[in-house]
Amino acid sequence: AQSVTQLDSHVSVSEGTPVLLRCNYSSSYSPSLFWYVQHPNKGLQLLLKYTSAATLVKGINGFEAEFKKSETSFHLTKPSAHMSDAAEYFCVVTVGNYGQNFVFGPGTRLSVLP
Amino acid sequence: GAVVSQHPSRVICKSGTSVKIECRSLDFQATTMFWYRQFPKKSLMLMATSNEGSKATYEQGVEKDKFLINHASLTLSTLTVTSAHPEDSSFYICSIKSTDTQYFGPGTRLTVL
Numbered sequence: 001a002q003s004v005t006q007l008d009s010h011v012s013v014s015e016g017t018p019v020l021l022r023c024n025y026s027s028s029y030s031p032s033l034f035w036y037v038q039h040p041n042k043g044l045q046l047l048l049k050y051t052s053a054a055t056l057v058k059g060i061n062g063f064e065a066e067f068k069k070s071e072t073s074f075h076l077t078k079p080s081a082h083m084s085d086a087a088e089y090f091c092v093v094t095v096g097n098y099g100q101n102f103v104f105g106p107g108t109r110l111s112v113l114p
Numbered sequence: 115g116a117v118v119s120q121h122p123s124r125v126i127c128k129s130g131t132s133v134k135i136e137c138r139s140l141d142f143q144a145t146t147m148f149w150y151r152q153f154p155k156k157s158l159m160l161m162a163t164s165n166e167g168s169k170a171t172y173e174q175g176v177e178k179d180k181f182l183i184n185h186a187s188l189t190l191s192t193l194t195v196t197s198a199h200p201e202d203s204s205f206y207i208c209s210i211k212s213t214d215t216q217y218f219g220p221g222t223r224l225t226v227l
Contacts, residue, residue, distance in 0.1 A: 032214055043207055044158075044218040046115055051214055090157060094214070102148075102216055104157045 002027045002093045004105035012111040019078040021108045023065075023091035026072065033074040034092040034102075035065055044090065050074060061085070086112045116142040116212050120219035127198055128227055135193045135222045137208030142217075143188035144210035149181075152205040152221075164191040198226045 007022040025031060032051045036044040048059025055067040065076045074091060091105040117140040127133050137147055145166045150158040162183050163171040170183035180202075182194040195202050203226045209216040 034215070036218070041205075041221070041223065043118070043120075043220040044209075046215065046217065049215060102160070106157050109155075 002031065002101070002103045004091050004093050004103055006089075006091055006105040006108045008108050009106065010109045010111065012113060013081045014113045015083055016080050019076070019081045019085065019110065021076040021089050021091075021110065023074045023076065023105060024072050025074060025091070025093045027093055031093045033065075033067060034094075035059065035063070035074075035076050036090045036092060038088045038090065038107075040087075047076070047089075081110075081112045083112050083114065086110055115215070116140075116144075116210055116217040118208065118210055118217050118219040120206075120208060120222050122222060123220060124223045124225075126225045126227065129199055130197055132194055132196045133198055133224060135195075135206055135208075135224070137191045137193070137210075137219055139189045139210045142210060142212055144191075144212075145188060146211045147185060147191040148209045148211070148216065149183060149191075149193050150207045150209065152207060154205075158207060161193075195224065198224070200226045202226050 003026045005024045034049045035047040037047050038044045047063050048057045050057045050067045058064045063078045065074050067074050089108045093103050119138045121136045147164040149161045151161050152158050160173050161176045164183045164185040166185045172178045185191040205221050207221045209218045
């Protein structure tokens with residue numbers, strides 16, 4: 001069975017400083033991994049996804065994530081935080097090509113301080 | 115990615131009434147849609163998988179007679195909360211499946227008084 005751990009429930013950074021949101025997964029098979037962002041009272045927007053191609057994945061709004069099989073990690077990074085990045089971020093793992101059985105992490109709330 | 119809409123975005127209803135939430139795929143024919151529930155400051159909980167032209171598949175612990183799902187076309191799935199109670203108040207989000215990715219709607223905030 002798959003599972004996802006997001007080690008930090010809340011991360012706070014200053015505007016213009018780097019962002020690191022951590023995600024570790026557990027999967028019996030080769031996983032697909034996703035990062036979604038959710039702004040308050042909104043749906044989830046896909047930031048990026050890893051599906052067994054390049055291990056360094058670039059997404060929208062300057063975010064990127066690196067798949068490290070040896071560490072079972074898929075941490076999300078951004079070189080310079082913007083105020084508009086303040087939101088909830090979810091790491092998701094799934095197995096297979098069908099996009100079903102999405103397993104969500106508990107989420108990390110990112111605060112960006114001026 | 116696919117574009118998904120939900121209607122209404124917010125609804126307030128009295129206890130005992132039924133509420134219907136629509137999920138539409140605007141640019142993609144979706145044979146499979148998903149319905150999630152999200153409690154405040156929590157992650158998403160899958161309620162059911164909606165399959166076009168057949169019965170929905172419900173997750174364990176979700177009452178199918180209370181949360182009626184209809185997926186009558188490739189672009190529309192509806193979730194009806196029957197005889198709503200205050201504990202049904204929540205944020206309901208749908209998604210569609212396109213190959214290996216899910217695309218989410220903007221969500222519906224249900225408040226039951």
